[in-house]
Amino acid sequence: MIDARKPLRVLVSEGSSTSGREAVTILGAAGHHVEVCDPSRWCLARYSRFVRKFHHCPGLRTDPAGFLRFVEGLLASQHFDVLLPTHEQGFLFTRAEARLKPRVGFALPDFSSYRAVHSKAGFSRLLDRLGLPQPPTRIVASLDELREATRFPSVVKTSIGTASRGVWIVRDVGDLNLALYDLQASGDIGGELLVQDLITGTTEKAQSVFCRGELLGFHAYRQVSAGVGGGEAVKESVSRPAIRGYLEAIGAHLNWHGALSVDVIMPLDSATPLLIDCNPRLVEPMNAYCAGTDLVELLLRLSLGETPAPLAESRAGVRTHLALQALLGSASRDGTRRDVIRECGRIAAGKDPYQGSTEELTPMRLDWPGAVPLAMTAALLLVSPQFASSLARGGFGAHLLDAASIRMIESEGFC
Template sequence: MDDGARTGRRCRVLLTEASSASAREILTVLGRHGHEVGVMDSGGLAFTALSRWVKHRHKSPPFSAGPDRYLEALRRTLESHPYDVLLPTHEQLVALSRHREEFRGLGAGFAVPGFDAVRRTQDKAEAVRLLDRLGLPQPDTALVTSEGELLAQKERLPLYVKLPVATSSRGVWRADDPAELCRIAALSQVRDVFARGGEVLAQRAVTGPVVMVQALFDRGTLVGAHTVLRSREGVQGSAAAKESVVLTQVTEHLADLGAELDWHGPLSLDAVLDRAHDLVRYIDVNPRLVEPVNAELAGVDLVCRWLALARGEPTGPPPVARSGVRTHMLLMAVVRQAEAGRGRRAVLRELARAAARRGWYAGSQEELLPLRSDPAGALLLGAVSTCLLVAPRTWRRLAGIGAPAHALSAEGWRQLVGAEAP
């Protein structure tokens, strides 16, 4: 494989945002391989803050406020700075796909799929139809267009109600009983989708561990894949701990999915391992790369391969991951203790277990804030932990309750697909 990291060629890489966990982990991989990294930074609390691997920060409006102003800032940055590669680390990939031809002329290479393919994955209702067309397993799901239809889904309880465009666990609610389903059906976000003629998902809950799947495609051909089990839940549904696994059925599903979409670039899926039926049931599709450090440690160099794709270089055959590679996100685990209402002692116990490398931390590596190789992460971990020890309820402000700055809002999606879209 001829990528910059392995041949000694240093790439100048621009990441499209600075705040997400995925951006932080992509930065870690790039930094360890010696690439020069810049980030589009909209301010606020960011996982990449203070990192020694960020060489340049370029101010931008938050992507969540609307793709048009953000894309203008990205365009100016690319015109004035000589980047070799542009890596869309979150849903900026959706906007770049929509304006792919325009940005191709700005000098930096990038690998993103066509917008028609993106529409079939970014919209959750379309993704359900896509998986059904390919015969890929998913939970029992109904697409409903009115409050009455949603309330009629009581036989699927417990179930998840999902907006057609949602990210970072926002726009997703669990209903365990009819009263909770009524409350969700009355939410303004849900009613707004119905008022616009859109569809809401009512998806039966499946019991089992969460499976996180990452993949990379070269014009429909699978060139890299990695799968982990979420071993511990973190704050707001994130993964506080993961373990790599090899699931042959997932690789086969990915090959079918990439070929159907003629996908180019990264794609991630969430699933539930239904052990009763020996099936992986897919619950979400994301047109981006999600938290790739476990993959890197397991021998699957997704970020380096993505760089090669962006530069139009060959990637070689997909590597085989090592199973049993364990990683953790201490910050997500600490905030989860506060979110669950367990108080200061639980926060302290979590920190103590990590320091002593006991429990899950034995034989596991930190993936989000690698303090040994990038020590400034200790400041973020220390500041958040101190806030939680003083006042555990501050977890809400630290985690954020609205759409994160790097996320695509429903209004932003409508701008991209056109005014006629629901």
């Protein structure tokens, strides 16, 4: 998997997300020079021997203009070959393409295409236009409309949100009232809301990389066990030609350039996969890497203006896990200290569901500083398993967008 060509200088746009941390591992293992900027001094990527330099920066959510100026300053003061947006920073970078492109390479679609899938409502409308399958969906603009549109059981989503933010499972009137209360308290009622029928099935995700509308790389995996907030604790690579076809249609329609990922439900009562969400980036790319598909390297080559050859299909049946997610998930499900200790034992011994699985987030044998956040998390959960929910919320930080920062970036005078 390691490229024999000259190492590149890569600036990673954030280090707080699991996706960013995994990208750092892949880049470092390939011998690239990696630097990271993030508003948190203690982000996950700080605990990696592959990060040559960390830059403390303004938050994307709290100060998008300041964050952009900071990145421009870095690019002006030192040389980087590639700017790698590993999370929602792509929304800002494609908006400011004219300011950034003369200084560094990156692979992103135009702003209108990015906006079309960044919004959950926009993505749902796109699926309707392309005739691609999704759960029955209603888009509403107020709490009154939400009450009328909801039938049980349903999933209520804000149009903007990532990492399971702004999502409620409503099985009855009590759940709906709780969602309405949360929406009113959070102020998330200024935009559109989605109500989707709750479909019983398994969760899968697919990742892809496009070159101006042509699919060059694809990988899919299924959730074996869940962590905190519904994220994957254990995943396994799968072959999904139907989902690949969905992504090819989306990418061709939008003339997509760069990374694109989707979330999918595989219904128990149907063979048709249903698209439920979209992320205009790579989501946790290590499972693909372990299965023989290096989507991060593919992005680097696109960022340099190359047109790489399409990658071969990744291997199915490759299992990976995130021990941090597994521990948080165990504790968040009303777990006790004994449950956390048992989970630690299963992970260490490689017992089911970890048998034959590779650690993807904190691979200590490859990158020993990754042991620090894992050990700290385990210690906190042993003190009190209730820490799980507050630790999980720590991932929803200033490196992410919200409705206000999106409006600012979209405003006419921003760039």
